[in-house]
Amino acid sequence: xxxxxxxxxxxxxxxxxxxxxxxxxxxxxxxxxxxxxxxxxxxxxxxxxxxxxxxxxxxxxxxxxxxxxxxxxxxxxxxxxxxxxxxxxxxxxxxxxxxxxxxxxxxxxxxxxxxxxxxxxxxxxxxxxxxxxxxxxxxxxxxxxxxxxxxxxxxxxxxxxxxxxxxxxxxxxxxxxxxxxxxxxxxxxxxxxxxxxxxxxxxxxxxxxxxxxxxxxxxxxxxxxxxxxxxxxxxxxxxxxxxxxxxxxxxxxxxxxxxxxxxxxxxxxxxxxxxxxxxxxxxxxxxxxxxxxxxxxxxxxxxxxxxxxxxxxxxxxxxxxxxxxxxxxxxxxxxxxxxxxxxxxxxxxxxxxxxxxxxxxxxxxxxxxxxxxxxxxxxxxxxxxxxxxxxxxxxxxxxxxxxxxxxxxxxxxxxxxxxxxxxxxxxxxxxxxxxxxxxxxxxxxxxxxxxxxxxxxxxxxxxxxxxxxxxxxxxxxxxxxxxxxxxxxxxxxxxxxxxxxxxxxxxxxxxxxxxxxxxxxxxxxxxxxxxxxxxxxxxxxxxxxxxxxxxxxxxxxxxxxxxxxxxxxxxxxxxxxxxxxxxxxxxxxxxxxxxxxxxxxxxxxxxxxxxxxxxxxxxxxxxxxxxxxxxxxxxxxxxxxxxxxxxxxxxxxxxxxxxxxxxxxxxxxxxxxxxxxxxxxxxxxxxxxxxxxxxxxxxxxxxxxxxxxxxxxxxxxxxxxxxxxxxxxxxxxxxxxxxxxxxxxxxxxxxxxxxxxxxxxxxxxxxxxxxxxxxxxxxxxxxxxxxxxxxxxxxxxxxxxxxxxxxxxxxxxxxxxxxxxxxxxxxxxxxxxxxxxxxxxxxxxxxxxxxxxxxxxxxxxxxxxxxxxxxxxxxxxxxxxxxxxxxxxxxxxxxxxxxxxxxxxxxxxxxxxxxxxxxxxxxxxxxxxxxxxxxxxxxxxxxxxxxxxxxxxxxxxxxxxxx
Numbered sequence: 009x010x011x012x013x014x015x016x017x018x019x020x021x022x023x024x025x026x027x028x029x030x031x032x033x034x035x036x037x038x039x040x041x042x043x044x045x046x047x048x049x050x051x052x053x054x055x056x057x058x059x060x061x062x063x064x065x066x067x068x069x070x071x072x073x074x075x076x077x078x079x080x081x082x083x084x085x086x087x088x089x090x091x092x093x094x095x096x097x098x099x100x101x102x103x104x105x106x107x108x109x110x111x112x113x114x115x116x117x118x119x120x121x122x123x124x125x126x127x128x129x130x131x132x133x134x135x136x137x138x139x140x141x142x143x144x145x146x147x148x149x150x151x152x153x154x155x156x157x158x159x160x161x162x163x164x165x166x167x168x169x170x171x172x173x174x175x176x177x178x179x180x181x182x183x184x185x186x187x188x189x190x191x192x193x194x195x196x197x198x199x200x201x202x203x204x205x206x207x208x209x210x211x212x213x214x215x216x217x218x219x220x221x222x223x224x225x226x227x228x229x230x231x232x233x234x235x236x237x238x239x240x241x242x243x244x245x246x247x248x249x250x251x252x253x254x255x256x257x258x259x260x261x262x263x264x265x266x267x268x269x270x271x272x273x274x275x276x277x278x279x280x281x282x283x284x285x286x287x288x289x290x291x292x293x294x295x296x297x298x299x300x301x302x303x304x305x306x307x308x309x310x311x312x313x314x315x316x317x318x319x320x321x322x323x324x325x326x327x328x329x330x331x332x333x334x335x336x337x338x339x340x341x342x343x344x345x346x347x348x349x350x351x352x353x354x355x356x357x358x359x360x361x362x363x364x365x366x367x368x369x370x371x372x373x374x375x376x377x378x379x380x381x382x383x384x385x386x387x388x389x390x391x392x393x394x395x396x397x398x399x400x401x402x403x404x405x406x407x408x409x410x411x412x413x414x415x416x417x418x419x420x421x422x423x424x425x426x427x428x429x430x431x432x433x434x435x436x437x438x439x440x441x442x443x444x445x446x447x448x449x450x451x452x453x454x455x456x457x458x459x460x461x462x463x464x465x466x467x468x469x470x471x472x473x474x475x476x477x478x479x480x481x482x483x484x485x486x487x488x489x490x491x492x493x494x495x496x497x498x499x500x501x502x503x504x505x506x507x508x509x510x511x512x513x514x515x516x517x518x519x520x521x522x523x524x525x526x527x528x529x530x531x532x533x534x535x536x537x538x539x540x541x542x543x544x545x546x547x548x549x550x551x552x553x554x555x556x557x558x559x560x561x562x563x564x565x566x567x568x569x570x571x572x573x574x575x576x577x578x579x580x581x582x583x584x585x586x587x588x589x590x591x592x593x594x595x596x597x598x599x600x601x602x603x604x605x606x607x608x609x610x611x612x613x614x615x616x617x618x619x620x621x622x623x624x625x626x627x628x629x630x631x632x633x634x635x636x637x638x639x640x641x642x643x644x645x646x647x648x649x650x651x652x653x654x655x656x657x658x659x660x661x662x663x664x665x666x667x668x669x670x671x672x673x674x675x676x677x678x679x680x681x682x683x684x685x686x687x688x689x690x691x692x693x694x695x696x697x698x699x700x701x702x703x704x705x706x707x708x709x710x711x712x713x714x715x716x717x718x719x720x721x722x723x724x725x726x727x728x729x730x731x732x733x734x735x736x737x738x739x740x741x742x743x744x745x746x747x748x749x750x751x752x753x754x755x756x757x758x759x760x761x762x763x764x765x766x767x768x769x770x771x772x773x774x775x776x777x778x779x780x781x782x783x784x785x786x787x788x789x790x791x792x793x794x795x796x797x798x799x800x801x802x803x804x805x806x807x808x809x810x811x812x813x814x815x816x817x818x819x820x821x822x823x824x825x826x827x828x829x830x831x832x833x834x835x836x837x838x839x840x841x842x843x844x845x846x847x848x849x850x851x852x853x854x855x856x857x858x859x860x861x862x863x864x865x866x867x868x869x870x871x872x873x874x875x876x877x878x879x880x881x882x883x884x885x886x887x888x889x890x891x892x893x894x895x896x897x898x899x900x901x902x903x904x905x906x907x908x909x910x911x912x913x914x915x916x917x918x919x920x921x922x923x924x925x926x927x928x929x930x931x932x933x934x935x936x937x938x939x940x941x942x943x944x945x946x947x948x949x950x951x952x953x954x955x956x957x958x959x960x961x962x963x964x965x966x967x968x969x970x971x
Contacts, residue, residue: 434584518884
């Protein structure tokens, strides 16, 4: 009765968590008969700090100099804006310098021979993101700090070494581009009344300093509650601090410092830990308004697992957290079979190499072995057979969805998922792809080849498309260009030159048969989904360029695709074995958790120093104290100079870096990060916790934290120490990849190859829109279907003489291809820009008439054939005719209803009567073979073809071609 939901501010880390809290609170209030209070929860200020901030920003927009219709800019839109606009800020001279730098120093990604020309984009993005997160307005101090570190890393830099001069030049250019981009971004947001997530935090801080806003909050809010405080960034801590000073009755911050794992997102664990300590010390001094309480109860895990975690992590966090802040008290009872251990350790015995007695402990072998063990569990052939159901609290057989496999990287998640699927197991995981995914790398290689990015792409294309072995590529060298794929690429590049980006991407995927190629790779179904998502991204990229009044280019899309993840959705279905990263597992739980990637060694000096001092890093200028909690930051940047991520630092540099005043602090920060990440992984398990290792790499992650194992690959199966000699023992099992028989996988993908050869003089490979002749006979009996008899056609007005009629037709065709039903603003903008880009303003003085023609066509199709379930523009296809010709091209429009498809081809001949005259050279029936190919291609895809139409846009009419 002290307050009501409407007088509370509660912030959570995610909107999902906010909704869960709202639902639980509603249930509690309803159970107590407080129905009116429960109804208030719908309008209560419960959400992320950004949603709370936005409500006040929209309320007090006039105090901030914003527009009244201020809108939030989603993070994904900000990411896409960065990817799409970075290249426009860099000058040609910048690009020349970056390219020369990469080639001079031989900078390449890991396991690649292709120079990393776009390294600067990732560096600029990182500078921008960290500057925004840590509220660094000017980059001048950051540049000065970087130059100071640069001089200490390269003491001979002042002697005029050209490599060092160029490196310093790259540094200056990256800072300049980042600063100019931020200025452009601010102008763009102001023009469109947008605020980013970082803007929301900074603007909310400004509001909390204004008397009018403080009085409003003080009179309307009693309590502030903060969930997941440990994951706060510096600006968010300032917000919570300011709110706590304002509200009338109290502020409660809840967090677990052992689960602060989002440092890479800008969360400042040093600050949140310091603030927590300050509050605790003030509470110990019994200062008014300060209190501190530890919540030790564990409701999730079996008591044996709770004991393991306690014994393992109390020493890990020693010196950072007191024992009472680490130990958990189990609330569950021991309900599992007493003869089955709660903790297992799987150690890979290796796999014999072909023709050798030596064993392989490679990662691919490990993933096969882990998948085999999971298969045994699901089949009831492992000691883990029973789990305790979370809802019923009763024992039941283990199911695939009860199991989670945790890895450090998405690449490892992909690999283990593929092995699980190969054994017939369903996999459930949040998926996406990026430039490192094989299918995305393939598409990027093709697109880069089109714009002549690098001759080194020849080897990559030969490897990906022709499946040429590395040995073959190295042996043949430049002669790989003689492989068939390159002649096909050259012809395709010439034909697609000047076409819209989405058109190029669709055509590349279809005409190179990439669907068929990637389907044959491991995880083929998911790879097909990735290619479909890339097509959608190409259309999205074009749309965003249009909104910004910028040209969409192939090079721009390459940068866009390289910088943005490809959304794919949830893999296969719910109920499968869960595969995800440690970071993604936070807040979740499973009955059986398998911890992989324990060979990781983040604290080895070689890798630690490179990560801590090369690239982009935020640097705190002062340590937080009770008198001065908050600090300013600089964003330090040292451009990459090592040829590969695995390259060693130059002689003398490790000593120079370890002598840095912040080196010990950075080492402790990394140690804290990996301690907390391992803790999160270990505490996801309800019933069983499994660790995994190999002979060659062991459990370095645990070793680094002082958790020494007492077994090796020769140890017999049985109890062993994995989590240190103070923790309960795990049960050692030696695992192998051949523990499960191979599963038969049905090949569901089929391609049709022509056996015959076309008639003499007729080309084998043709495109309907090109010069090639599609073999076959024309139709007789074509009839007009729209407009109906007696109705007047609405023609497109063509003024003056058209000199280049092919280009004129392409202009109208491109407008029709981009048409979006009901989106008048988009359609007219596209029409006007397309007419201008082709230079036909004098001939097509009313581009709106082309849009009107598309309106008429779509209205006719819906009226005649029914509403479309899917409308496909420029649908690429490849079809082998009975005569042996291979026809490739695009179907202009496919109107797909529940009952079947209507094929529409666009023609732009301005004449009228002669298109229905069989004696005329413009007779529509001559397109019969082309349309027959379209129909047959759709039928092979198991589509029903309802009708075949030719739409003469200038004439404003449709002609039906019978079969």
